[in-house]
Amino acid sequence: xxxxxxxxxxxxxxxxxxxxxxxxxxxxxxxxxxxxxxxxxxxxxxxxxxxxxxxxxxxxxxxxxxxxxxxxxxxxxxxxxxxxxxxxxxxxxxxxxxxxxxxxxxxxxxxxxxxxxxxxxxxxxxxxxxxxxxxxxxxxxxxxxxxxxxxxxxxxxxxxxxxxxxxxxxxxxxxxxxxxxxxxxxxxxxxxxxxxxxxxxxxxxxxxxxxxxxxxxxxxxxxxxxxxxxxxxxxxxxxxxxxxxxxxxxxxxxxxxxxxxxxxx
Amino acid sequence: xxxxxxxxxxxxxxxxxxxxxxxxxxxxxxxxxxxxxxxxxxxxxxxxxxxxxxxxxxxxxxxxxxxxxxxxxxxxxxxxxxxxxxxxxxxxxxxxxxxxxxxxxxxxxxxxxxxxxxxxxxxxxxxxxxxxxxxxxxxxxxxxxxxxxxxxxxxxxxxxxxxxxxxxxxxxxxxxxxxxxxxxxxxxxxxxxxxxxxxxxxxxxxxxxxxxxxxxxxxxxxxxxxxxxxxxxxxxxxxxxxxxxxxxxxxxxxxxxxxxxxxxxxxxxxxxxxxxxxxxxxxxxxxxxxxxxxxxxxxxxxxxxxxxxxxxxxxxxxxxxxxxxxxxxxxxxxxxxxxxxxxxxxxxxxxxxxxxxxxxxxxxx
Numbered sequence: 063x064x065x066x067x068x069x070x071x072x073x074x075x076x077x078x079x080x081x082x083x084x085x086x087x088x089x090x091x092x093x094x095x096x097x098x099x100x101x102x103x104x105x106x107x108x109x110x111x112x113x114x115x116x117x118x119x120x121x122x123x124x125x126x127x128x129x130x131x132x133x134x135x136x137x138x139x140x141x142x143x144x145x146x147x148x149x150x151x152x153x154x155x156x157x158x159x160x161x162x163x164x165x166x167x168x169x170x171x172x173x174x175x176x177x178x179x180x181x182x183x184x185x186x187x188x189x190x191x192x193x194x195x196x197x198x199x200x201x202x203x204x205x206x207x208x209x210x211x212x213x214x215x216x217x218x219x220x221x222x223x224x225x226x227x228x229x230x231x232x233x234x235x236x237x238x239x240x241x242x243x244x245x246x247x248x249x250x251x252x253x254x255x256x257x258x259x260x261x262x263x264x265x266x267x268x269x270x271x272x273x274x275x276x277x278x279x280x281x282x283x284x285x286x287x288x289x290x291x292x293x294x295x296x297x298x299x300x301x302x303x304x305x306x307x308x309x310x311x312x313x314x315x316x317x318x319x320x321x322x323x324x325x326x327x
Numbered sequence: 328x329x330x331x332x333x334x335x336x337x338x339x340x341x342x343x344x345x346x347x348x349x350x351x352x353x354x355x356x357x358x359x360x361x362x363x364x365x366x367x368x369x370x371x372x373x374x375x376x377x378x379x380x381x382x383x384x385x386x387x388x389x390x391x392x393x394x395x396x397x398x399x400x401x402x403x404x405x406x407x408x409x410x411x412x413x414x415x416x417x418x419x420x421x422x423x424x425x426x427x428x429x430x431x432x433x434x435x436x437x438x439x440x441x442x443x444x445x446x447x448x449x450x451x452x453x454x455x456x457x458x459x460x461x462x463x464x465x466x467x468x469x470x471x472x473x474x475x476x477x478x479x480x481x482x483x484x485x486x487x488x489x490x491x492x493x494x495x496x497x498x499x500x501x502x503x504x505x506x507x508x509x510x511x512x513x514x515x516x517x518x519x520x521x522x523x524x525x526x527x528x529x530x531x532x533x534x535x536x537x538x539x540x541x542x543x544x545x546x547x548x549x550x551x552x553x554x555x556x557x558x559x560x561x562x563x564x565x566x567x568x569x570x571x572x573x574x575x576x577x578x579x580x581x582x583x584x585x586x587x588x589x590x591x592x593x594x595x596x597x598x599x600x601x602x603x604x605x606x607x608x609x610x611x612x613x614x615x616x617x618x619x620x621x622x623x624x625x626x627x628x629x630x631x632x633x634x635x636x637x638x639x640x641x642x643x644x645x646x647x648x649x650x651x652x653x654x655x656x657x658x659x660x661x662x663x664x665x666x667x668x669x670x671x672x673x674x675x676x677x678x679x680x681x682x683x684x685x686x687x688x689x690x691x692x
Contacts, residue, residue, distance in 0.1 A: 224412035227379050232473070233400045233429035246416050 084304065090297035098294050113298035117288060123302060126283035129195055133270070133279050134263040136199035138256050141206040146252075149214025150240065154223060164215075167208045178204070179272045186273065193274050201273060202263045209262070210255060217251035218244065257314050261307050328513055329389040329403075329480035330355045331376065336385035338371055338537075345371040347537035349385070353530075358507050358514045360528035362521060364560070368537040369517045370485055376515060377483050378402050389480050405479040407487045411470040413458045419445075420454040423473045430477070444472040447506065464495050471503070475510055482507070484516045488523065500526055521561055525549070533557045555688035558610050558681055564645055564656045567616070569609045570685070573599060582609060582682075586651040592626045592677050599682065599691055607691065608683040613645065615679035616657035618671070626677035630655065634671050648673060 089106070090098065091113055097106040117123045151157075152164060182201055186192040221244055229239030245252075267281035274282060280303065288299035331353040338346040345368045353359045361369040374380035376387060378399035387395045394402050405426070413422050423444055427437045445451045448468040458466055467487060474482055487503070488496045504527045507514050518524055524531050525545045532542045533556075541553035552558035558566050571582040571589070580596040582589040589609075591599075599607070620627050632650035644663050648655045648671060657673055665671065682691040 222410055222412065224408045224410050225414055227399075228406070228408060228412035228414070230379065230399045231377060231404060231406045232426035232477075235398065235400065243414060 087300045091301040126280040130280040137202035140203040141210045145210030153218040213255040332388040334386040360524040362524040363534035367534040403480040405474040406483040409486045444476040482514045555683040606685045610681035613658035615676040627674040631672045
């Protein structure tokens with residue numbers, strides 16, 4: 063009995079701990095400015111979508127959102143196009159230096175973004191792709207890719223090579239066996255890691271702010287506009303940032319589990 | 328259906344010589360078992376035949392067509408995997424139909440064939456299920472159905488029974504064998520289980536260290552082992568081995584060591600005539616050592632020792648005899664009355680003795 067009460071108590075504590083900021087942010091983003099600055103008031107008398115509307119429409123938030131979606135899409139596409147074959151090779155083949163490659167993939171994450179950002183701008187200027195969404199997507203790919211390689215390695219190693227070999231025996235080429243046997247089996251896990259990659263790109267603010275001026279992604283745009291605006295705009299920005307990520311995670315929780323190999327069956 | 332011919336096949340993994348010169352010819356329609364301990368190369372050989380493994384050197388022919396460098400899908404082979412490898416994202420029907428779909432068969436033909444294969448393996452009522460809903464034995468039937476449905480030139484099986492429980496394994500043994508006889512497909516079957524090999528194979532290839540030690544019928548392998556490895560690997564309990572020396576005395580050949588002096592029967596003596604003063608290894612199977620002299624045969628050698636240990640298996644009793652420090656194992660009837668610790672005189676049937684060279688282990692008789 064005491065144990066049960068304790069568990070319930072702790073659960074509530076954890077939920078409150080995580081949800082309070084979220085609730086406060088969303089609430090503040092919906093509070094009219096006169097209520098927000100009224101110190102005698104905690105809860106607003108009425109709710110308004112005004113801040114969200116202004117931020118999203120007037121301050122070009124929708125364009126930044128579209129930019130963010132495009133960047134994330136490109137980054138995911140690029141990192142899977144290169145990361146999936148890399149993961150496949152690391153799982154299915156034995157070759158000299160394999161472990162070294164596995165480890166050094168992680169090493170790329172140990173460079174602070176700050177160090178890469180400035181040389182990156184120089185390179186982009188030379189290539190003539192500075193201030194484009196593609197350039198941001200490339201930069202995002204650089205930190206999503208190692209993650210994708212490692213995750214696909216773990217997902218693919220959870221799928222018996224014999225399924226693929228059976229496919230090859232019964233009439234498929236190696237590529238065909240991968241596409242028609244292994245890929246469908248890996249899909250839940252891959253979808254999960256794609257979502258994770260999406261969130262990594264969606265939340266990335268530093269590189270995006272440095273690399274773009276006109277074509278800003280959502281976090282960069284918010285940093286530029288909302289952060290110099292009244293508080294309730296900042297909260298509105300937070301809400302806009304959080305909602306897509308939370309929606310994604312809500313619908314894909316069980317896939318996120320399979321990404322770590324917990325339930326591949 | 329096809330004849331399989333392999334010439335001087337080699338497969339190296341780095342410095343490891345998994346296959347070191349395999350020559351074998353498997354006749355059309357035969358059930359051939361590749362038998363050997365773990366790491367002997369039997370699975371590698373099977374994978375080379377399937378095309379899943381690229382060979383380092385040598386040639387493989389199906390009938391007169393060389394397939395050495397063909398990819399698996401162009402060889403017209405099929406395979407039953409140790410893990411069955413039944414595709415988990417397809418229903419049983421799809422699993423069996425998929426090879427034909429890849430090859431572009433029309434729908435009616437596919438259906439007819441799937442129904443036939445499912446019927447043959449008694450899995451007709453499972454066609455609408457996913458593999459996850461099947462037991463191990465059922466999954467295996469699906470794997471076999473998928474393998475026979477295309478009527479392959481060669482059917483390959485990689486320890487297909489090793490994941491089943493003991494009882495099911497015994498019944499599947501006869502079922503697979505009967506199935507192969509019925510469809511008549513040349514079959515190559517890998518196992519480390521000698522009982523499986525003896526009961527299922529028309530012929531057995533015993534492998535060790537990447538080389539085929541002996542290729543022959545189960546009778547040949549058992550009664551006329553080509554070398555000391557085959558003699559020791561086949562048969563349970565293992566054959567007894569004794570080091571002896573060939574001595575000629577008054578024109579009669581004796582096999583001798585410190586504890587034994589066996590006068591060789593004439594027919595045996597003729598075969599090792601020129602091996603005077605050579606060291607040999609004498610091998611005799613446990614069932615050829617008796618408690619009483621067999622009346623029909625006359626050539627016996629008595630050994631006497633203390634019973635060290637007995638294993639009562641019901642139908643048989645395995646007696647471990649301490650013969651002057653050497654452990655001799657004998658297989659006697661189950662109802663034999665022997666106590667541990669007692670002194671026992673036993674008789675080796677000299678007509679059943681095997682002799683092996685100490686140099687290369689090859690059988691002399």
